[in-house]
Amino acid sequence: MPDQHALLSASGAHRWLAYPPSATLEAGLPESSSSAAEQGTAAHEFAEWKLRRALHDAPTAKPVSSWHDAETEALTDDYVAFVQELLRDVRQVCADPQVLIEQRLDFSHVVPGGFGTGDCVIIAEPLLHIIDLKYGQSVMVEAEQNPQLMLYALSALNAFGSLHDIDQVAVTIFQPSRSNISTCTISVTDLEAWAEKVVKPRAEANLVLAKHEFAPPAELGDAEIAQVLYRLPSLSAWATDAEAHALSLAVNQGKTWPGFKLVEGRSIRKYADESAVAEMAGTGGITDIYDYDHKLKTITTLEKQAGKKRFTELLGDLVVEPAGNSRSPPTTTRGPY
Template sequence: MSGSYNEHSKFSPSAAHRILACTPSLLLEQQFPNETSTYAEEGTAAHELAEHKLKKALKMCSKKPVSKYDSDEMDEMTDIYVEYCLGVIEKAKENCNDLQILIEQKLDFNDYVKGGFGRGDLVVVGTGELKVIDFKYGKNVIVSAEKNPQMMLYVLSALSLFDMLYDIEKVTMTIVQPRVDNFSTYEMNVHDLLKWAEEELKPKAELALKGEGEFCAGEHCRFCRAKNQCRARTVKNLELLKYEFADPSLLSNDEIAEIMRVANELSKWASDIYTYATALAINEGKNFDGYKIVEARARRKYTDEDAVAQTAKAAGYNDIYKTSLVSITEMEKLMGKKKFNEILGALVDKPKGNLTLVPDSDKRRAITLVNAEFQVEE
């Protein structure tokens, strides 16, 4: 394996789209921890497996990785990726008998972005052309290869290594995202790519590395570590609320469509802020005026269904099956709350609910952090 999956440059290719759209975000987000997620870990495991399978298929030395995320789906998706890559390699061999094939290669684009590097999943270089393929295991965001800065950075790096030898004119970038059946390919000529690198990438990267430039909020904020506290994002979202309507009485369909678009952005932002504030209140005991922590409602469960059925029948309740034993709520209705507690109370488990942040007006009693323990307020 060439380098570690956890090795990252400050200007990460996977964040290039956001950094180029909002250059000061690069330094602003450094003050927030780079927390990993199960999705990210699963993605790394899928990449390691894909790398191993591709190397094996090309008769290269590789040891099968083992991960807690191994699954039939991962096996199938990595097979699809490998099959696609082998097809590309076979086709490239038709035009060149001296192909260069790089798998999970560290790609350095320091010529354009100081200290910048990334890892290309597959780079195939032959006479006159260069192909870069990137495997995406995620399925929540469909990624397009069209003018994708991450791919363009990989290509720039590979070009600087091979252009002299292969006289490359055309580059092809492909995203293989098998879980959503997305195979996105974009072709560029080298001249246009270099123009972009000189005129857009270089100057913006310089600004970004100095923390300069204009803040610019947009769809790209969702992956920024500063997104919950970013003032520019807040200002932009509050501006969305100032929508002015031409007709004072009724909304047109166009206006309704516009409101839905705005509402979508606002609800994502509100949810980010709420999650962030809840985590601060629960994990660090931070106070937010007008809000308190309570225990969320938890679902009750029968501890032993057979015992419940026997006990309920012994108490004279026979109508307690539909396709299976009736739910706790239905049973409670059938018996009445008091009797239900007397007869089945010992056979019902009520797990503790998760803590959650709610407005002070909520009826539930507040829970406060006392000596690192949560206690219900008297």
């Protein structure tokens, strides 16, 4: 199931670990829903119900949704079969594994206020299994270096590690719509080192930014300005990537945002054939067409030199104006992208 309202969520960790300001900026955005998200939620609820039934774990009432169809039935069956098969293998090593379904996972010991929900957690000494059902099919998701699952693993270790002798964690992405089962095994030592060296500092950076909420620079103290300057590269990189992503969505998928309009960038006129321009200019009596390093003068310069009308008559057909690059600046003009 998706994380609820944690500022530094596990599902968004790939963003806020890479770009500290992303969590703060996203927190100000209204919640949105899409058909894909609704379908994914319905599939997770159905998968949970089926898995609880299969494991005789006091099933809740069967969920009802307009999204339930033959595909949902088949893919959630695949998920349940995968978990059951994994449990059969696990019992070869641990006779009585503990299975937790849709378990709330709190990792606030490394990320203040951080939590998420683990689809399936299996505690089987000396191994801890974290299984995440990904219902969507647009993007192939891998378990290797997956921060969401690594945070879930840290949470489960914090909750159950003192009761069990765990030295490794296996994190698995089960993505049936892409026939994708991706598993990565991480030692507890490496996981805890990642938490100390990467997660905690990035979480702290996010919380500092959340505290300032982009206060006017004049209101910042010297220490705060130093913190901002230190993080400027990541802030700038994130903003650049966000703009490029928005532009790509607008150009390629027709995505629109209120207050923004896709416009064509300024184009620069060019000579289609410089040799032909030189020949035609000479024939038409336009002299002194080269600059100091013997390059054709710019179109604007020759246009002024010869007069716009004469330039157009002689050389107009040899001038091209490529389409400018699309860009999406803020605008108050009416009309979508």
